[in-house]
Amino acid sequence: MRAPLRSPLGPRADGHHQVLFVFAECVPFAIALLVLLVELTPLHVLYTGPLLVATPALAAVTMGPKGTLAAAGVAVGVSVTTATHNHAWGGQQVYTNFLALFLVSVASFMISRAARTRRENELNQVRRIATAAQEVLLRPVPDRLGPVRAASMYLAAETGAQIGGDLYDVIQTRYGVRMIVGDVRGKGLPAVRAAAVVLGAFREAVHYEDDLVEVISHCGAALRRDAVVTGMVGGDEAVLEGFVTALVAQIPDGPHVEVINRGHPPPLLLRDGSVRSLTPSAPLPPLGLEEFLSGPPGRAESYPFVPGDRLLLCTDGVIEARDRDNTFYDLARAMTAMRDHPRETFLEGLREGLLRHTQGRLADDVAVVVLDREDGPHRSAGDPA
Structure with a gap:
């Protein structure tokens, strides 16, 4: 009989692509850190709202639903910190940024979850085909x-x-x-x-x-x-x-x-x-x-x-x-x-x-x-x- 087929654990991407993938995952959080540094310095006169709103969308490209929520949480934390530091509460721009951040975060989370489900379904189908092919090629x-x-x-x-x-x-x-x-x-x-x-x-x-x-x-x-x-x-x-x-x-x-x-x-x-x-x-x-x-x-x-x-x-x-x-x-x-x-x-x-x-x-x-x-x-x- 054939022993149970199990694939070894661990990533199989080569080193170059693995480094690029990790770098892409860090981009949303790097942007949030950049916005925080700008807002806490005299450069806060620059308008950084669109950069912060984009972090959940960027996270949805390379990270799953949990990563997208994490990026959205970091963006909200940065927004609250900078608004408090710059005494910007009560201004229309602050609430507009929060509304845009909320809408983008929800959309990014939904898209990320749908993409994850689709990839899992496709992978399961490929695995079923591979199992059937293995039974023909490598018979018990x-x-x-x-x-x-x-x-x-x-x-x-x-x-x-x-x-x-x-x-x-x-x-x-x-x-x-x-x-x-x-x-x-x-x-x-x-x-x-x-x-x-x-x-x-x-x-x-x-x-x-x-x-x-x-x-x-x-x-x-x-x-x-x-x-x-x-x-x-x-x-x-x-x-x-x-x-x-x-x-x-x-x-x-x-x-x-x-x-x-x-x-x-x-x-x-x-x-x-x-x-x-x-x-x-x-x-x-x-x-x-x-x-x-x-x-x-x-x-x-x-x-x-x-x-x-x-x-x-x-x-x-x-x-x-x-x-x-x-x-x-x-x-x-x-x-x-x-x-x-x-x-x-x-x-x-x-x-x-x-x-x-x-x-x-x-x-x-x-x-x-x-x-x-x-x-x-x-x-x-x-x-x-």
Whole structure:
């Protein structure tokens, strides 16, 4: 099963835009302070009423209803202070300013609240669409597949996002349990499209290709065809922008796992409290870079995978997660510390550890698949449960 999908907390705006946004929020209060300084000095002969009346309207642009009310309250406080200091009570101009400030404040509050409601409705609709798209692109991993039990987790780096460029799937076939984990270079909709292309090719090839090399070659060919169709191939640089690191694995009847790694972080095997990295003997190019990094197509490498073992496949969003001191997340240590936890608790602990390590600000999407080898005969796809 898939662990509950939760997005990490914390802003995802880059530093430049974050500074501009904070500056825009400060503008209404800076204007109110400027008016106060003018009115408390000999410059009070200047007419500052329109500036003060504009503060709630400016706050409504960048702040919510509460921020708008705060700006209106500050404006009223400044008006009362300056009118008292300048002995202006009783003059028509003072009451005209208060009336204008009241009307603008009410209108700004109503507009801000309506805009906030509209944005929330639009965001909820987008999230519902994203959830439906995720269920199609990243289908829930079955709890039991032949000799293994599985679980998965996905965390999107973007606040509010639910799908991205990471991909995974675990499928039971007549050749055994086959799985893929991959990471698309890039962000946004092009990355989601590339992930969908690779997953579609994998889901088709796993049922018809007996050789695991042919399965991943089918994924690479599909990615190249899609690049041609979408016009992404216009030069070497364009092709290099669309590669996918991927790892495919197969768990047959025997007590071992076969792996082909195309530039992806190697899987980790937990056995008897110690973690081993299943590093390939020879590096292979990511999908989409075969023409630039020519070489043999590679072969599946076999590793022992016996009952009681736990296999973890992940994307680099896990192993490259850093804290404020630029220290990488120690995945092997986390696996060892939670070696006795069931899969769902293990994934929840991993999620909490990642968010705690990064203070809720993941730099990249995270996809994790965990498989526990258990005793029992392997059942091919289509066999009765």
